[in-house]
Amino acid sequence: MNSLLNILWLGLKEIRSLLSDAVLVVFVVYAFTLAIYVQATGTSSEVNNASIAFVDEDGSALSKELLNAFYPPRFMSPEIINADDIQPDMDRGRFMFVVVIPPRFEHDLRAGRTPDIQVNIDATAMQQAGIGSGYIKNIINDRISSFMRRTEATGPKPVNLVVRKLFNPNGVSSWFKSVVAIINQITLLTVVLTGAAVIREREHGTLEHLLVMPLTSFEIAMAKVWANSLVILVATGASLFLVVHLVLKVPFAGSVVLWFVGVVLYLFFATALGIFLGTISRSMAQFALLIILVVLVLMLLSGGSTPVESQPKWLQYLTYLLPARHFVSFSQVIIYRGGGLWAVWRQFLMVAAIGVGFFVYSLALFRKSIAVSK
């Protein structure tokens, strides 16, 4: 009972201290509003504004038709260049795609032959090159068949494929990116706040002061955990409602409560990581360097930036131990796909198990570091 009270009072103090640190407050507010918005609407992996050029050696009505089929926003208006310029222009990175229409193209097509169209792709622009070339192929084929249909009768295709995209029918990338941004900020901010709270207390000598009082290191650590978690939860809730829901208009398919249960589980891990880093670094400056390394790695491997399935197999086994990966995964299930507990209990269990395990370890380390602190 007394112990719970201690945790409560210390936690309230923690929140009070945080609120009076203007820089940190501004940082938290920025991280959960503007930063999310910028990340969600900034770059997109969709093909947007792709730079394209044509080498038109045919000069026919069909080749003009093909040229006109490419327009903003997906493509920039195509430029016409000479065949000699393909290599130097692509070397300089002026165009991602160059389409070459050979001489007598329309003529050959009408004669029932299958003429070649060459699409040069800058294959170093990975994300857009693959999808973009697919678009180009489809557009060219569609245009050719509709052009030909105007002059000749054509039958229906033998099989028609209808592709339906579930959970995000129009493929708006800000839906996905906004949630990944929130997840990244939760990781970053929780680690920063908790770790900084540990270091600040140590640097200001107040930790020592607390330790001569009838308090245990468990109570001191728990107070930091609940107080910082609460701040993050409130910020997350506000960000989800204000930025994601109101501004970006991302629909929330599943249960908000369920998602927050998952966030709380994840916070166990994130606060433990904060205490861990705060304990092993001797100064704020070291802590800052460590954070950059650790958090960057966590963010990149969580599956929020690129799909986990694309990682090499051995790396996938390793990332299986990262709660951040399960967090990204269950967030997608709940938020977009509307999955219930039946769909996410395994991830929940995994996050909870790793989180609590690491938490116990960090706490032991924290206690030990206090014992030997000079």
Place this chain on the structure above:
Amino acid sequence: MVSSASPASPAGASGGRVVSIQNVVHRYGKAVALDGLSLDVPSGIRVGIVGPDGVGKSTLMALVAGAKKLQQGRVLVLDGDIAEARHRRDVGPRIAYMPQGLGKNLYLELSVYDNVDFMARLFGLSPEERKARVPQLLEATGLGRFAARPAGKLSGGMKQKVGLCGALVHDPDLLILDEPTTGVDPLSRRQFWTLIEDIRAGRPGMSVIISTAYMDEAQQWDWIVAMDAGRVLATGSPAELMRRTGTHDLEKCFIALLPEEKRRGHKEITIPPRVAGNAELAIEAHGLTRRFGTFTAVDHVTLNIERGEIFGFLGSNGCGKSTTMKMLTGLLPPTEGTAKLFGSAVDAGSMEVRKNLGYMTQAFSLYGELSVNENLVLHARLYHLPPDKAKARIEELVERFGLTAHLDAPAGDLPMGLRQRLSLAVAVLHGPQILILDEPTSGVDPVARDSFWELLIDLSRKQGVTIFVTTHFMNEGMRCDRISLMNAGRVLAADTPQKLIESRNADSLETAFIGYMEDAIAEKERAEGKATAATPAPAPQAPPPPSPGEPRVERAGLKLRVGRLMAYAANEANQILRDKVRLAFAFIGSAVLMLVFGFGITTDVENIRYAALDLDQTPESRAYLEQFSAAQPYFAPTQPARSADEALRRLQSDDVSVVMEIPPRFGLDFRRGSGPEVLAQVDGAMTFRGDTVEQYVQGVHNRMLRDPASGFQSARAQQDTANIEERYLYNPTFQSIYSIVPSVPALLLLLIPAILMTVSIVREKELGSIINFYVTPTGRLEYLLGKQLPYVAIGMANFFILTALSLVVFGVPIKGSFLTLVVCALFYVMATTGIGMVTSTFTGSQVAAVFVTAILTIVPTIQFSGLLQPVSTLQGGAKLVGSIWPATYYMHASLGAFTKGLGAGLILRDVAFMAVCVPLLLAISVVGLRKQEK
């Protein structure tokens, strides 16, 4: 003496004044540090500036040294206006300044020799001069034996001696020492002053300005400036001042000089004698020992303290006082020995003991951001005082400790004296039987100190509280019932102060203390079998000035500049080599991130888990689905779904990413030629993956329709299509590794060198060693380029590591010109360290510098320089940022050299751009870097 004979000598030309200060006002935000101060300092003598902390002593000294920018008023030093950069440059080599704080301007990782040698290089001594001068100085100060030891591992007194060597290395005419002996043990203190005397004996023309918080120390100086609240209270020789106030020691003299309202309520402290005889022991320690590794911090300390006694612990910084207290409080388990409080053993972590204990740490350790009242309430709660009792107790304490007027003020904003009273109030809040106070009065002015002691005496005499207090003020030691003298982890003696003095036949506690210390050292040396009993006291000959008659100033300007630049470069390289965390960040950090990025960021979408939902189950439907299963490695088939419901659930739980649904009658419709529809349900939650999967599904479908072998081919459909031949330029297999791996170094060679560079400068600002740049003739360009050099080298080393990783681990070959890439990388790291320099000009703390630099570099590099989206597809502001951000050009060059196989000509354009960036960034940094503290 050569310099006193020269016309520029201070005694010669300035009519006896070395410094003249007129109406100087200096503010920090709203706080006024110097309030219209005017002062003329006679030359050639020892001048002491006395006053408690926070009266403006340090500000005044920094202004005189030219380390701080003058805000208002005029300061003439050595016959010139110190506000003029030109004069500062000219007289810089004649002034030596040692800032406050033990070893503040030292580089703690560097050895003693390197520290002094570095200062000598900055003042332009030639290698031969340095080789002669530095060892000479170290010998003279008794540091010769420790020349190779890192400065951070020295005791406070020794650090101060190193600082003094650094200050004297260029033979100054004006020596400015800001509280050089605060926190230093009495023996070292005496040695320090002897050393100064010896130097002065060798150079009678030299003026020395010293500040101190120990009033008794100032007694021996020629001329005293007493300061309070940013103003001069009085000046004159100590004897004159004491005569004027009718007092017998300087401390009382100072109090008498204070304005009336400050003295109000102050009275001479009288300590009622303790009623002896109640022999109950409050604190017992027996053979208490604590070792940290091989270092023994506390060595067999035995103490017996009675209830109600005021027991003082005297010793310098680092003598083991705080460690002893931590063992007594149970904060730290002893390596050997026992501690008992009221007869029961102190176990580390015992709650009962802690409830009986009040503790006040060395530094102010309450929550500065909470108000006075909140601090008190928080502690009442943590000790579980019932709310009504707590309220009454807080009211009582606030009243008695005179905090009523400040209840709602944040504790951090209170003046030192009040803060310490608040700390004491908090410590006694729960009515403890034992109070442990660790240097409670350092930095508190004499009046506040006396009122603090009144409270202590009251607690001890009236309430029977046992008080254990540490201090390094001798006059506070005199007020204790008993004291123990501690040095290097050992208690030298313990008794009443009077008896200690008597037993050594000394005139003061300080002399007695020094006597005990000398005995201890002699004993130790006997034990170690040393032949001579020589203490490390300084050899009494002063270091001679460097080869007289050869004016150093005339050495070639450029050579001097390059020398200083190289001094900074060597210094920085030395430091980083000894800082394991930064070194690890520099090398392991970039390698780890390279591996994570290389393996972790891949846009190759493969092994898409797909499920068939075949509602037809005819040969045609199976043939159609067969095509998908066969499209390895793109699709990984899973158990077919049995119902639409199941299919949806599996999509929802991320079990599969695509479901191919074949409608009933598919086979029939196909045979009839009526064009049946197949539905592909693609998981679009992760948009990029969804788009790619859609393309794959389309691709498989289209190929099937064209391939005669599939059985879905139709003669008509083929006629209308052109054969689209895709040429994947530069990366024929279209694997993202060939694009990501060459791009990542652009990010890493930006992030890591920029952060290290900015930290190296901001760290100096934060730790104080930037003073060396302020007060030496080092130019901005010399400073910046000198610091940059090691980081460019680290950046290049990183470049080679990353290139090796690309070649060996990732197997990405270099198709183009490696040499051009190396040149490009060199310019790139020069530009990226330049970015770090620029961010260092506007950040004040290392943490801010790291985060600001990280955010400023990561965002444009990832978003606008072509890592994720080609620069050619950017628009507006993004395009502008992308086209001026160096990473764009390096990424182009790196991709060009690795994957595209571009020739040198195409990469040279990138080199040219970066070559423009480098001087530009340097110029911005030079403008932004201050040569004086604000």
